[in-house]
Amino acid sequence: MQTIQTAWDFFQNEVLGMKWLNRLIGNIVEACGLDPASRIGGSVQFFFYDVLKIMALLGVLIMMISYIQSYFPPERTRKILGRFHGIGANIIAALLGTVTPFCSCSSIPLFIGFTGAGLPLGVTFSFLISSPMVDLGSLVLLMSIFGWKIALLYVLFGLVIAVAGGTLIEKLHLEGQVEEYIRNGKTIDIPQEQLHYKDRMKFAWGQVVATAKKVFPYVLVGVGVGAWIHNWIPEELIVKLLGDNNPFGVIIATVAGVPMYADIFGTIPIAEALLAKGALLGAVLSFMMGVTTLSLPSMIMLRKAVKPKLLGIFVGVCTLGIILVGYFFNFIAPFIL
DSSP states (O other), rough: OOOHHHHHHIIIIIIIIHHHHHHHHHHHHTTTTOOSHHHHHHHHHHHHHHHHHHHHHHHHHHHHHHHTTTTTOHHHHHHHHTTTTTHHHHHHHHHHHHHSSSOHHHHHHHHHHHHHOOOHHHHHHHHHHHHOOOOOOHHHHHHHOOOOHHHHHHHHHHHHHHHHHHHHHHHTGGGGGGGGGHOOOOOOOOOOOOOOOOHHHHHHHHHHHHHHHHHHHHHHHHHHHHHHHHHSSHHHHHHHHHHHTTTHHHHHHHHEEEEEEEEOHHHHHOOOHHHTTTHHHHHHHHHHHHHHHHHHHHHHHHHBOOOOHHHHHHHHHHOOOOOHHHHHHHTHHHHHH
16 A cells, blocks of 8 residues: 555656656756745746646647547537436536536637537536536646645536536526527538547647647746745735635635636646645635636626626526535535545
8 A cells, every 4th residue: 555655646746746847947947046945046946847847738638638529529519418418418518528628718619509509508508617617637737736636526526516507507497598699590410520540649739739829828827927926925915815714715716716817727826826825725726716617708708698697697606616615625625635
């Protein structure tokens, strides 16, 4: 058992966490005349380490995920979802969302297409919640920072929010709250193209390049903010706002994430820095969920597809779910992790 634990610790720290890279960059920073323990040197080390780590892991993960995704293009996904009914359809939609590494704004066109194709509204909302909040790539990156237990719980609760939110919206019969041009839309039934291994690898590599181009600016911003928090923001301020002495820390973190726009890869370095400064785990995870699911730009896009009542219910359901998850991690998770 000790051997297994040692092997796992090595995998998590040196492979997923790439701590060797952090030590290497620290040595380089020191060789350049900067002290890694100083604010400037620590910021430089944090920035280059997190950017290189995230982009390296991202490249490998997106290659793997995109190869899997080549079996589930939008039309085939629509057909799969159309075969299920009730809560089972919501579960399948949420699970399919995990193999589509989209940010919230990228998920909305698929949501519109699925809704226009006649899929149940609750099913499409389960997909819309799950797709930006949780995916296979985020699971691995979360494991590299928080460990496998927290990463699995994060993904599990993300799926629970997606299924519960979609089911509730389905029960409320809000189909009339979808804009008419979407309800009356038509879709073309395109046969599934049979791709060979080389075609799928080419598709996967194209997705890596396209995703890297799209994500890289947000990673830079996210890591930059993380470096600033990690080395320049007083620890007392973070603890005061998001620590255990503030019962409203989870709510503050959730609301603070709404004006931002980033996918989970851009929010992880910020979350890492907040946690290191003394923020409670629940507040950190709620912040990540708020950014990825309820960003203001995505809500503006979604308003073009649904009416204010449905948009308000969607935001309310997601916000309540995220806050409950945050408080779970703050008060219950410490006893079971």
